[in-house]
Amino acid sequence: MSTLLSVRNLETWYGPVRALHGVSLEVHAAQIVTVLGANGAGKTTLLNTIAGVLAPSNGTVEYEGRPIGGMDADEVSRSGLVLVPEGRQIFPFLTVAENLRMGAFARRDAQVAQDIEQIYDWFPRLKERHRQQAGLLSGGEQQMAAIGRALMARPKLLLLDEPSLGLSPLFTKDIFAIIKRIREQTKTAVLVVEQNAAIALATADHxxxxxxxxxxAAGSCEALSQREDIREFYLGGASHHLPQVAAGGIRPSRRRSSWH
Ligand SMILES: Nc1ncnc2c1ncn2[C@@H]1O[C@H](COP(=O)(O)OP(=O)(O)OP(=O)(O)O)[C@@H](O)[C@H]1O
Ligand SMILES: [Mg+2]
Structure with a gap:
Protein backbone atom coordinates (compact mmCIF):
# COMPACT_ATOMS: atom_id res chain seq x y z
CA MET A 1 0.00 0.00 0.00
CA SER A 2 1.48 3.32 -0.96
CA THR A 3 1.42 6.20 1.48
CA LEU A 4 -0.63 9.12 0.22
CA LEU A 5 -0.51 11.38 3.28
CA SER A 6 2.08 11.34 6.02
CA VAL A 7 1.73 13.67 9.00
CA ARG A 8 4.63 13.79 11.46
CA ASN A 9 4.69 15.46 14.88
CA LEU A 10 2.26 18.15 13.87
CA GLU A 11 1.93 21.05 16.30
CA THR A 12 -0.57 23.87 15.80
CA TRP A 13 -1.15 26.85 18.08
CA TYR A 14 -3.93 29.43 18.32
CA GLY A 15 -1.97 32.34 19.77
CA PRO A 16 -0.78 31.09 23.17
CA VAL A 17 -2.98 27.95 23.04
CA ARG A 18 -1.48 24.76 21.67
CA ALA A 19 -4.24 22.71 20.01
CA LEU A 20 -2.08 19.95 18.48
CA HIS A 21 0.75 18.46 20.54
CA GLY A 22 2.69 16.47 17.94
CA VAL A 23 0.18 14.43 15.96
CA SER A 24 1.39 11.75 13.55
CA LEU A 25 -0.77 9.77 11.17
CA GLU A 26 -0.82 8.21 7.73
CA VAL A 27 -3.36 7.65 5.00
CA HIS A 28 -2.64 5.12 2.28
CA ALA A 29 -3.95 5.28 -1.28
CA ALA A 30 -7.65 4.35 -1.53
CA GLN A 31 -7.93 3.98 2.24
CA ILE A 32 -10.76 5.32 4.43
CA VAL A 33 -9.30 6.59 7.70
CA THR A 34 -11.35 8.02 10.54
CA VAL A 35 -10.35 10.45 13.28
CA LEU A 36 -12.41 10.17 16.47
CA GLY A 37 -12.28 12.34 19.55
CA ALA A 38 -14.30 14.44 21.99
CA ASN A 39 -15.33 18.05 21.41
CA GLY A 40 -12.27 20.28 21.48
CA ALA A 41 -9.83 17.37 21.01
CA GLY A 42 -8.24 19.02 17.98
CA LYS A 43 -9.86 17.17 15.07
CA THR A 44 -10.85 20.25 13.07
CA THR A 45 -7.49 21.83 13.81
CA LEU A 46 -5.81 18.71 12.44
CA LEU A 47 -7.78 18.69 9.17
CA ASN A 48 -7.37 22.45 8.72
CA THR A 49 -3.63 22.18 9.28
CA ILE A 50 -3.32 19.33 6.76
CA ALA A 51 -5.37 21.31 4.21
CA GLY A 52 -3.21 24.43 4.60
CA VAL A 53 -5.94 26.54 6.21
CA LEU A 54 -3.80 26.75 9.37
CA ALA A 55 -0.01 26.85 9.45
CA PRO A 56 1.70 24.36 11.78
CA SER A 57 4.45 25.66 14.05
CA ASN A 58 6.17 22.30 14.01
CA GLY A 59 6.06 18.99 12.22
CA THR A 60 5.59 18.00 8.59
CA VAL A 61 2.78 17.14 6.21
CA GLU A 62 3.78 15.11 3.16
CA TYR A 63 1.33 14.39 0.38
CA GLU A 64 2.42 11.98 -2.36
CA GLY A 65 5.91 12.18 -0.91
CA ARG A 66 6.13 15.98 -1.21
CA PRO A 67 6.09 18.37 1.74
CA ILE A 68 2.99 20.57 1.55
CA GLY A 69 3.63 22.29 4.89
CA GLY A 70 3.98 25.87 3.73
CA MET A 71 1.45 25.73 0.88
CA ASP A 72 -1.74 27.74 1.03
CA ALA A 73 -5.13 26.05 0.99
CA ASP A 74 -5.80 26.76 -2.67
CA GLU A 75 -2.52 25.23 -3.78
CA VAL A 76 -3.12 22.17 -1.60
CA SER A 77 -6.57 21.62 -3.07
CA ARG A 78 -5.24 21.93 -6.62
CA SER A 79 -2.77 19.16 -5.81
CA GLY A 80 -5.68 16.79 -5.13
CA LEU A 81 -6.24 17.06 -1.39
CA VAL A 82 -9.69 18.60 -0.92
CA LEU A 83 -11.31 19.61 2.38
CA VAL A 84 -15.04 19.67 3.11
CA PRO A 85 -14.98 21.90 6.19
CA GLU A 86 -17.10 21.56 9.32
CA GLY A 87 -20.48 23.19 8.74
CA ARG A 88 -20.54 22.53 4.97
CA GLN A 89 -20.05 26.04 3.60
CA ILE A 90 -21.80 25.69 0.29
CA PHE A 91 -22.69 28.78 -1.74
CA PRO A 92 -26.27 29.36 -0.47
CA PHE A 93 -27.44 31.67 -3.28
CA LEU A 94 -26.18 29.47 -6.10
CA THR A 95 -28.15 26.47 -7.31
CA VAL A 96 -27.07 22.93 -6.55
CA ALA A 97 -25.79 22.52 -10.12
CA GLU A 98 -23.83 25.80 -9.89
CA ASN A 99 -22.30 24.70 -6.60
CA LEU A 100 -21.11 21.49 -8.25
CA ARG A 101 -19.61 23.39 -11.18
CA MET A 102 -17.76 25.65 -8.72
CA GLY A 103 -15.98 22.54 -7.46
CA ALA A 104 -14.47 22.05 -10.91
CA PHE A 105 -13.17 25.63 -11.20
CA ALA A 106 -9.55 24.52 -11.36
CA ARG A 107 -10.15 21.89 -14.05
CA ARG A 108 -9.44 22.42 -17.71
CA ASP A 109 -10.64 19.07 -19.06
CA ALA A 110 -13.83 18.34 -20.96
CA GLN A 111 -15.35 15.87 -18.53
CA VAL A 112 -17.01 18.25 -16.10
CA ALA A 113 -20.55 17.57 -17.36
CA GLN A 114 -19.95 13.84 -17.20
CA ASP A 115 -18.69 14.13 -13.61
CA ILE A 116 -21.78 16.11 -12.61
CA GLU A 117 -23.87 13.17 -13.87
CA GLN A 118 -21.70 10.86 -11.77
CA ILE A 119 -22.36 13.02 -8.68
CA TYR A 120 -26.11 12.82 -9.41
CA ASP A 121 -25.80 9.06 -9.64
CA TRP A 122 -24.23 8.94 -6.15
CA PHE A 123 -26.61 11.55 -4.75
CA PRO A 124 -29.98 11.27 -6.56
CA ARG A 125 -31.42 13.92 -4.21
CA LEU A 126 -29.06 16.46 -5.72
CA LYS A 127 -30.31 15.62 -9.19
CA GLU A 128 -33.91 16.12 -8.10
CA ARG A 129 -32.99 19.49 -6.62
CA HIS A 130 -30.33 20.62 -9.06
CA ARG A 131 -32.08 23.89 -9.90
CA GLN A 132 -32.83 24.75 -6.29
CA GLN A 133 -30.87 27.34 -4.31
CA ALA A 134 -28.41 25.36 -2.22
CA GLY A 135 -29.18 27.40 0.90
CA LEU A 136 -32.72 26.03 0.82
CA LEU A 137 -31.66 22.37 0.94
CA SER A 138 -32.04 20.37 4.14
CA GLY A 139 -28.97 19.89 6.31
CA GLY A 140 -28.29 16.43 4.93
CA GLU A 141 -28.77 17.56 1.35
CA GLN A 142 -26.38 20.47 1.92
CA GLN A 143 -23.82 17.99 3.20
CA MET A 144 -24.29 15.95 0.01
CA ALA A 145 -23.85 19.12 -2.07
CA ALA A 146 -20.67 19.99 -0.17
CA ILE A 147 -19.23 16.50 -0.69
CA GLY A 148 -20.36 16.51 -4.33
CA ARG A 149 -18.70 19.86 -4.91
CA ALA A 150 -15.43 18.59 -3.37
CA LEU A 151 -15.58 15.48 -5.60
CA MET A 152 -15.87 17.70 -8.69
CA ALA A 153 -12.21 18.59 -8.12
CA ARG A 154 -11.42 14.88 -8.62
CA PRO A 155 -9.51 14.63 -5.34
CA LYS A 156 -7.10 11.84 -4.54
CA LEU A 157 -7.70 12.51 -0.87
CA LEU A 158 -10.95 13.86 0.50
CA LEU A 159 -10.89 15.39 3.98
CA LEU A 160 -14.33 15.38 5.61
CA ASP A 161 -14.94 17.24 8.86
CA GLU A 162 -18.00 15.76 10.60
CA PRO A 163 -20.16 14.96 7.58
CA SER A 164 -22.92 13.79 9.93
CA LEU A 165 -23.16 17.00 11.96
CA GLY A 166 -26.84 17.62 12.66
CA LEU A 167 -27.99 14.62 10.62
CA SER A 168 -30.21 11.75 11.72
CA PRO A 169 -28.54 8.34 12.20
CA LEU A 170 -30.32 7.15 9.05
CA PHE A 171 -28.99 10.01 6.93
CA THR A 172 -25.54 9.51 8.49
CA LYS A 173 -25.62 5.86 7.44
CA ASP A 174 -26.55 6.93 3.91
CA ILE A 175 -23.67 9.40 3.71
CA PHE A 176 -21.16 6.80 4.90
CA ALA A 177 -22.53 4.18 2.49
CA ILE A 178 -22.02 6.65 -0.34
CA ILE A 179 -18.49 7.49 0.88
CA LYS A 180 -17.69 3.79 0.73
CA ARG A 181 -19.20 3.45 -2.74
CA ILE A 182 -17.20 6.43 -3.99
CA ARG A 183 -14.00 4.89 -2.64
CA GLU A 184 -14.78 1.55 -4.33
CA GLN A 185 -15.52 3.21 -7.69
CA THR A 186 -12.87 5.94 -7.79
CA LYS A 187 -10.18 4.78 -5.31
CA THR A 188 -10.40 8.18 -3.66
CA ALA A 189 -8.85 8.05 -0.18
CA VAL A 190 -10.89 9.62 2.61
CA LEU A 191 -9.81 11.07 5.97
CA VAL A 192 -13.02 11.60 7.91
CA VAL A 193 -13.55 13.21 11.31
CA GLU A 194 -16.69 11.81 12.87
CA GLN A 195 -18.63 11.96 16.14
CA ASN A 196 -20.69 8.89 15.29
CA ALA A 197 -17.95 6.43 16.20
CA ALA A 198 -20.06 3.35 15.51
CA ILE A 199 -20.72 4.25 11.89
CA ALA A 200 -17.19 5.60 11.34
CA LEU A 201 -15.55 2.45 12.72
CA ALA A 202 -17.90 0.26 10.70
CA THR A 203 -17.02 2.12 7.48
CA ALA A 204 -13.34 3.04 7.72
CA ASP A 205 -10.31 0.77 7.43
CA HIS A 206 -8.14 2.49 10.00
CA ALA A 217 -5.08 5.30 20.18
CA ALA A 218 -4.63 4.06 16.61
CA GLY A 219 -5.25 0.85 14.75
CA SER A 220 -7.46 -1.01 12.34
CA CYS A 221 -11.12 -0.18 12.90
CA GLU A 222 -11.72 -3.81 13.69
CA ALA A 223 -9.14 -3.74 16.48
CA LEU A 224 -10.27 -0.35 17.79
CA SER A 225 -13.90 -1.51 17.93
CA GLN A 226 -12.89 -4.34 20.21
CA ARG A 227 -10.93 -2.26 22.72
CA GLU A 228 -12.70 -1.93 26.05
CA ASP A 229 -11.78 1.77 26.51
CA ILE A 230 -13.00 2.69 23.02
CA ARG A 231 -16.22 0.76 23.54
CA GLU A 232 -16.75 2.52 26.84
CA PHE A 233 -16.13 6.11 25.73
CA TYR A 234 -16.94 6.13 22.04
CA LEU A 235 -19.35 3.30 21.45
CA GLY A 236 -21.46 3.67 24.60
CA GLY A 237 -20.23 0.35 26.07
CA ALA A 238 -22.27 -1.58 28.59
CA SER A 239 -20.34 -0.83 31.77
CA HIS A 240 -21.37 2.35 33.58
CA HIS A 241 -18.47 3.02 35.89
CA LEU A 242 -15.54 5.14 34.71
CA PRO A 243 -12.42 3.01 34.88
CA GLN A 244 -9.02 4.37 35.89
CA VAL A 245 -7.03 5.77 33.01
CA ALA A 246 -5.00 2.92 31.58
CA ALA A 247 -1.43 3.65 30.58
CA GLY A 248 -1.61 5.11 27.10
CA GLY A 249 -5.34 4.53 27.11
CA ILE A 250 -8.35 6.69 26.51
CA ARG A 251 -9.21 9.23 29.19
CA PRO A 252 -12.78 9.66 30.32
CA SER A 253 -14.15 12.43 28.18
CA ARG A 254 -17.27 14.48 27.86
CA ARG A 255 -19.90 12.33 26.25
CA ARG A 256 -22.14 13.39 23.46
CA SER A 257 -25.55 11.97 23.03
CA SER A 258 -24.75 11.18 19.41
CA TRP A 259 -22.29 8.47 20.51
CA HIS A 260 -25.12 6.42 21.91
N1 LIG B 1 -9.84 29.94 16.34
C1 LIG B 1 -9.48 29.46 17.53
N2 LIG B 1 -8.89 30.27 18.45
C2 LIG B 1 -8.51 29.79 19.66
N3 LIG B 1 -8.66 28.51 20.04
C3 LIG B 1 -9.23 27.67 19.18
C4 LIG B 1 -9.67 28.10 17.88
N4 LIG B 1 -10.23 27.04 17.24
C5 LIG B 1 -10.13 26.01 18.09
N5 LIG B 1 -9.53 26.38 19.24
C6 LIG B 1 -9.25 25.51 20.40
O1 LIG B 1 -8.43 24.44 19.97
C7 LIG B 1 -8.86 23.20 20.54
C8 LIG B 1 -9.19 22.22 19.42
O2 LIG B 1 -10.35 22.69 18.71
P1 LIG B 1 -10.93 21.93 17.44
O3 LIG B 1 -11.93 22.82 16.82
O4 LIG B 1 -9.80 21.46 16.61
O5 LIG B 1 -11.63 20.68 18.15
P2 LIG B 1 -12.54 19.53 17.53
O6 LIG B 1 -11.92 18.24 17.96
O7 LIG B 1 -12.75 19.74 16.08
O8 LIG B 1 -13.91 19.74 18.33
P3 LIG B 1 -15.46 19.53 17.85
O9 LIG B 1 -15.73 18.06 17.97
O10 LIG B 1 -16.23 20.30 18.87
O11 LIG B 1 -15.60 20.06 16.47
C9 LIG B 1 -10.02 23.55 21.45
O12 LIG B 1 -9.53 23.66 22.76
C10 LIG B 1 -10.51 24.88 20.93
O13 LIG B 1 -11.06 25.64 21.97
MG1 LIG C 1 -14.42 20.11 14.92
Whole structure:
Protein backbone atom coordinates (compact mmCIF):
# COMPACT_ATOMS: atom_id res chain seq x y z
CA MET A 1 0.00 0.00 0.00
CA SER A 2 1.48 3.32 -0.96
CA THR A 3 1.42 6.20 1.48
CA LEU A 4 -0.63 9.12 0.22
CA LEU A 5 -0.51 11.38 3.28
CA SER A 6 2.08 11.34 6.02
CA VAL A 7 1.73 13.67 9.00
CA ARG A 8 4.63 13.79 11.46
CA ASN A 9 4.69 15.46 14.88
CA LEU A 10 2.26 18.15 13.87
CA GLU A 11 1.93 21.05 16.30
CA THR A 12 -0.57 23.87 15.80
CA TRP A 13 -1.15 26.85 18.08
CA TYR A 14 -3.93 29.43 18.32
CA GLY A 15 -1.97 32.34 19.77
CA PRO A 16 -0.78 31.09 23.17
CA VAL A 17 -2.98 27.95 23.04
CA ARG A 18 -1.48 24.76 21.67
CA ALA A 19 -4.24 22.71 20.01
CA LEU A 20 -2.08 19.95 18.48
CA HIS A 21 0.75 18.46 20.54
CA GLY A 22 2.69 16.47 17.94
CA VAL A 23 0.18 14.43 15.96
CA SER A 24 1.39 11.75 13.55
CA LEU A 25 -0.77 9.77 11.17
CA GLU A 26 -0.82 8.21 7.73
CA VAL A 27 -3.36 7.65 5.00
CA HIS A 28 -2.64 5.12 2.28
CA ALA A 29 -3.95 5.28 -1.28
CA ALA A 30 -7.65 4.35 -1.53
CA GLN A 31 -7.93 3.98 2.24
CA ILE A 32 -10.76 5.32 4.43
CA VAL A 33 -9.30 6.59 7.70
CA THR A 34 -11.35 8.02 10.54
CA VAL A 35 -10.35 10.45 13.28
CA LEU A 36 -12.41 10.17 16.47
CA GLY A 37 -12.28 12.34 19.55
CA ALA A 38 -14.30 14.44 21.99
CA ASN A 39 -15.33 18.05 21.41
CA GLY A 40 -12.27 20.28 21.48
CA ALA A 41 -9.83 17.37 21.01
CA GLY A 42 -8.24 19.02 17.98
CA LYS A 43 -9.86 17.17 15.07
CA THR A 44 -10.85 20.25 13.07
CA THR A 45 -7.49 21.83 13.81
CA LEU A 46 -5.81 18.71 12.44
CA LEU A 47 -7.78 18.69 9.17
CA ASN A 48 -7.37 22.45 8.72
CA THR A 49 -3.63 22.18 9.28
CA ILE A 50 -3.32 19.33 6.76
CA ALA A 51 -5.37 21.31 4.21
CA GLY A 52 -3.21 24.43 4.60
CA VAL A 53 -5.94 26.54 6.21
CA LEU A 54 -3.80 26.75 9.37
CA ALA A 55 -0.01 26.85 9.45
CA PRO A 56 1.70 24.36 11.78
CA SER A 57 4.45 25.66 14.05
CA ASN A 58 6.17 22.30 14.01
CA GLY A 59 6.06 18.99 12.22
CA THR A 60 5.59 18.00 8.59
CA VAL A 61 2.78 17.14 6.21
CA GLU A 62 3.78 15.11 3.16
CA TYR A 63 1.33 14.39 0.38
CA GLU A 64 2.42 11.98 -2.36
CA GLY A 65 5.91 12.18 -0.91
CA ARG A 66 6.13 15.98 -1.21
CA PRO A 67 6.09 18.37 1.74
CA ILE A 68 2.99 20.57 1.55
CA GLY A 69 3.63 22.29 4.89
CA GLY A 70 3.98 25.87 3.73
CA MET A 71 1.45 25.73 0.88
CA ASP A 72 -1.74 27.74 1.03
CA ALA A 73 -5.13 26.05 0.99
CA ASP A 74 -5.80 26.76 -2.67
CA GLU A 75 -2.52 25.23 -3.78
CA VAL A 76 -3.12 22.17 -1.60
CA SER A 77 -6.57 21.62 -3.07
CA ARG A 78 -5.24 21.93 -6.62
CA SER A 79 -2.77 19.16 -5.81
CA GLY A 80 -5.68 16.79 -5.13
CA LEU A 81 -6.24 17.06 -1.39
CA VAL A 82 -9.69 18.60 -0.92
CA LEU A 83 -11.31 19.61 2.38
CA VAL A 84 -15.04 19.67 3.11
CA PRO A 85 -14.98 21.90 6.19
CA GLU A 86 -17.10 21.56 9.32
CA GLY A 87 -20.48 23.19 8.74
CA ARG A 88 -20.54 22.53 4.97
CA GLN A 89 -20.05 26.04 3.60
CA ILE A 90 -21.80 25.69 0.29
CA PHE A 91 -22.69 28.78 -1.74
CA PRO A 92 -26.27 29.36 -0.47
CA PHE A 93 -27.44 31.67 -3.28
CA LEU A 94 -26.18 29.47 -6.10
CA THR A 95 -28.15 26.47 -7.31
CA VAL A 96 -27.07 22.93 -6.55
CA ALA A 97 -25.79 22.52 -10.12
CA GLU A 98 -23.83 25.80 -9.89
CA ASN A 99 -22.30 24.70 -6.60
CA LEU A 100 -21.11 21.49 -8.25
CA ARG A 101 -19.61 23.39 -11.18
CA MET A 102 -17.76 25.65 -8.72
CA GLY A 103 -15.98 22.54 -7.46
CA ALA A 104 -14.47 22.05 -10.91
CA PHE A 105 -13.17 25.63 -11.20
CA ALA A 106 -9.55 24.52 -11.36
CA ARG A 107 -10.15 21.89 -14.05
CA ARG A 108 -9.44 22.42 -17.71
CA ASP A 109 -10.64 19.07 -19.06
CA ALA A 110 -13.83 18.34 -20.96
CA GLN A 111 -15.35 15.87 -18.53
CA VAL A 112 -17.01 18.25 -16.10
CA ALA A 113 -20.55 17.57 -17.36
CA GLN A 114 -19.95 13.84 -17.20
CA ASP A 115 -18.69 14.13 -13.61
CA ILE A 116 -21.78 16.11 -12.61
CA GLU A 117 -23.87 13.17 -13.87
CA GLN A 118 -21.70 10.86 -11.77
CA ILE A 119 -22.36 13.02 -8.68
CA TYR A 120 -26.11 12.82 -9.41
CA ASP A 121 -25.80 9.06 -9.64
CA TRP A 122 -24.23 8.94 -6.15
CA PHE A 123 -26.61 11.55 -4.75
CA PRO A 124 -29.98 11.27 -6.56
CA ARG A 125 -31.42 13.92 -4.21
CA LEU A 126 -29.06 16.46 -5.72
CA LYS A 127 -30.31 15.62 -9.19
CA GLU A 128 -33.91 16.12 -8.10
CA ARG A 129 -32.99 19.49 -6.62
CA HIS A 130 -30.33 20.62 -9.06
CA ARG A 131 -32.08 23.89 -9.90
CA GLN A 132 -32.83 24.75 -6.29
CA GLN A 133 -30.87 27.34 -4.31
CA ALA A 134 -28.41 25.36 -2.22
CA GLY A 135 -29.18 27.40 0.90
CA LEU A 136 -32.72 26.03 0.82
CA LEU A 137 -31.66 22.37 0.94
CA SER A 138 -32.04 20.37 4.14
CA GLY A 139 -28.97 19.89 6.31
CA GLY A 140 -28.29 16.43 4.93
CA GLU A 141 -28.77 17.56 1.35
CA GLN A 142 -26.38 20.47 1.92
CA GLN A 143 -23.82 17.99 3.20
CA MET A 144 -24.29 15.95 0.01
CA ALA A 145 -23.85 19.12 -2.07
CA ALA A 146 -20.67 19.99 -0.17
CA ILE A 147 -19.23 16.50 -0.69
CA GLY A 148 -20.36 16.51 -4.33
CA ARG A 149 -18.70 19.86 -4.91
CA ALA A 150 -15.43 18.59 -3.37
CA LEU A 151 -15.58 15.48 -5.60
CA MET A 152 -15.87 17.70 -8.69
CA ALA A 153 -12.21 18.59 -8.12
CA ARG A 154 -11.42 14.88 -8.62
CA PRO A 155 -9.51 14.63 -5.34
CA LYS A 156 -7.10 11.84 -4.54
CA LEU A 157 -7.70 12.51 -0.87
CA LEU A 158 -10.95 13.86 0.50
CA LEU A 159 -10.89 15.39 3.98
CA LEU A 160 -14.33 15.38 5.61
CA ASP A 161 -14.94 17.24 8.86
CA GLU A 162 -18.00 15.76 10.60
CA PRO A 163 -20.16 14.96 7.58
CA SER A 164 -22.92 13.79 9.93
CA LEU A 165 -23.16 17.00 11.96
CA GLY A 166 -26.84 17.62 12.66
CA LEU A 167 -27.99 14.62 10.62
CA SER A 168 -30.21 11.75 11.72
CA PRO A 169 -28.54 8.34 12.20
CA LEU A 170 -30.32 7.15 9.05
CA PHE A 171 -28.99 10.01 6.93
CA THR A 172 -25.54 9.51 8.49
CA LYS A 173 -25.62 5.86 7.44
CA ASP A 174 -26.55 6.93 3.91
CA ILE A 175 -23.67 9.40 3.71
CA PHE A 176 -21.16 6.80 4.90
CA ALA A 177 -22.53 4.18 2.49
CA ILE A 178 -22.02 6.65 -0.34
CA ILE A 179 -18.49 7.49 0.88
CA LYS A 180 -17.69 3.79 0.73
CA ARG A 181 -19.20 3.45 -2.74
CA ILE A 182 -17.20 6.43 -3.99
CA ARG A 183 -14.00 4.89 -2.64
CA GLU A 184 -14.78 1.55 -4.33
CA GLN A 185 -15.52 3.21 -7.69
CA THR A 186 -12.87 5.94 -7.79
CA LYS A 187 -10.18 4.78 -5.31
CA THR A 188 -10.40 8.18 -3.66
CA ALA A 189 -8.85 8.05 -0.18
CA VAL A 190 -10.89 9.62 2.61
CA LEU A 191 -9.81 11.07 5.97
CA VAL A 192 -13.02 11.60 7.91
CA VAL A 193 -13.55 13.21 11.31
CA GLU A 194 -16.69 11.81 12.87
CA GLN A 195 -18.63 11.96 16.14
CA ASN A 196 -20.69 8.89 15.29
CA ALA A 197 -17.95 6.43 16.20
CA ALA A 198 -20.06 3.35 15.51
CA ILE A 199 -20.72 4.25 11.89
CA ALA A 200 -17.19 5.60 11.34
CA LEU A 201 -15.55 2.45 12.72
CA ALA A 202 -17.90 0.26 10.70
CA THR A 203 -17.02 2.12 7.48
CA ALA A 204 -13.34 3.04 7.72
CA ASP A 205 -10.31 0.77 7.43
CA HIS A 206 -8.14 2.49 10.00
CA UNK A 207 -8.78 4.88 12.88
CA UNK A 208 -7.03 7.39 15.11
CA UNK A 209 -8.40 8.66 18.41
CA UNK A 210 -7.35 12.19 19.34
CA UNK A 211 -7.45 13.36 22.94
CA UNK A 212 -6.32 16.83 23.97
CA UNK A 213 -4.33 17.31 20.79
CA UNK A 214 -2.54 13.97 20.92
CA UNK A 215 -3.08 10.56 19.31
CA UNK A 216 -4.35 8.42 22.20
CA ALA A 217 -5.08 5.30 20.18
CA ALA A 218 -4.63 4.06 16.61
CA GLY A 219 -5.25 0.85 14.75
CA SER A 220 -7.46 -1.01 12.34
CA CYS A 221 -11.12 -0.18 12.90
CA GLU A 222 -11.72 -3.81 13.69
CA ALA A 223 -9.14 -3.74 16.48
CA LEU A 224 -10.27 -0.35 17.79
CA SER A 225 -13.90 -1.51 17.93
CA GLN A 226 -12.89 -4.34 20.21
CA ARG A 227 -10.93 -2.26 22.72
CA GLU A 228 -12.70 -1.93 26.05
CA ASP A 229 -11.78 1.77 26.51
CA ILE A 230 -13.00 2.69 23.02
CA ARG A 231 -16.22 0.76 23.54
CA GLU A 232 -16.75 2.52 26.84
CA PHE A 233 -16.13 6.11 25.73
CA TYR A 234 -16.94 6.13 22.04
CA LEU A 235 -19.35 3.30 21.45
CA GLY A 236 -21.46 3.67 24.60
CA GLY A 237 -20.23 0.35 26.07
CA ALA A 238 -22.27 -1.58 28.59
CA SER A 239 -20.34 -0.83 31.77
CA HIS A 240 -21.37 2.35 33.58
CA HIS A 241 -18.47 3.02 35.89
CA LEU A 242 -15.54 5.14 34.71
CA PRO A 243 -12.42 3.01 34.88
CA GLN A 244 -9.02 4.37 35.89
CA VAL A 245 -7.03 5.77 33.01
CA ALA A 246 -5.00 2.92 31.58
CA ALA A 247 -1.43 3.65 30.58
CA GLY A 248 -1.61 5.11 27.10
CA GLY A 249 -5.34 4.53 27.11
CA ILE A 250 -8.35 6.69 26.51
CA ARG A 251 -9.21 9.23 29.19
CA PRO A 252 -12.78 9.66 30.32
CA SER A 253 -14.15 12.43 28.18
CA ARG A 254 -17.27 14.48 27.86
CA ARG A 255 -19.90 12.33 26.25
CA ARG A 256 -22.14 13.39 23.46
CA SER A 257 -25.55 11.97 23.03
CA SER A 258 -24.75 11.18 19.41
CA TRP A 259 -22.29 8.47 20.51
CA HIS A 260 -25.12 6.42 21.91
N1 LIG B 1 -9.84 29.94 16.34
C1 LIG B 1 -9.48 29.46 17.53
N2 LIG B 1 -8.89 30.27 18.45
C2 LIG B 1 -8.51 29.79 19.66
N3 LIG B 1 -8.66 28.51 20.04
C3 LIG B 1 -9.23 27.67 19.18
C4 LIG B 1 -9.67 28.10 17.88
N4 LIG B 1 -10.23 27.04 17.24
C5 LIG B 1 -10.13 26.01 18.09
N5 LIG B 1 -9.53 26.38 19.24
C6 LIG B 1 -9.25 25.51 20.40
O1 LIG B 1 -8.43 24.44 19.97
C7 LIG B 1 -8.86 23.20 20.54
C8 LIG B 1 -9.19 22.22 19.42
O2 LIG B 1 -10.35 22.69 18.71
P1 LIG B 1 -10.93 21.93 17.44
O3 LIG B 1 -11.93 22.82 16.82
O4 LIG B 1 -9.80 21.46 16.61
O5 LIG B 1 -11.63 20.68 18.15
P2 LIG B 1 -12.54 19.53 17.53
O6 LIG B 1 -11.92 18.24 17.96
O7 LIG B 1 -12.75 19.74 16.08
O8 LIG B 1 -13.91 19.74 18.33
P3 LIG B 1 -15.46 19.53 17.85
O9 LIG B 1 -15.73 18.06 17.97
O10 LIG B 1 -16.23 20.30 18.87
O11 LIG B 1 -15.60 20.06 16.47
C9 LIG B 1 -10.02 23.55 21.45
O12 LIG B 1 -9.53 23.66 22.76
C10 LIG B 1 -10.51 24.88 20.93
O13 LIG B 1 -11.06 25.64 21.97
MG1 LIG C 1 -14.42 20.11 14.92
Missing amino acids: GFVIELGRVA
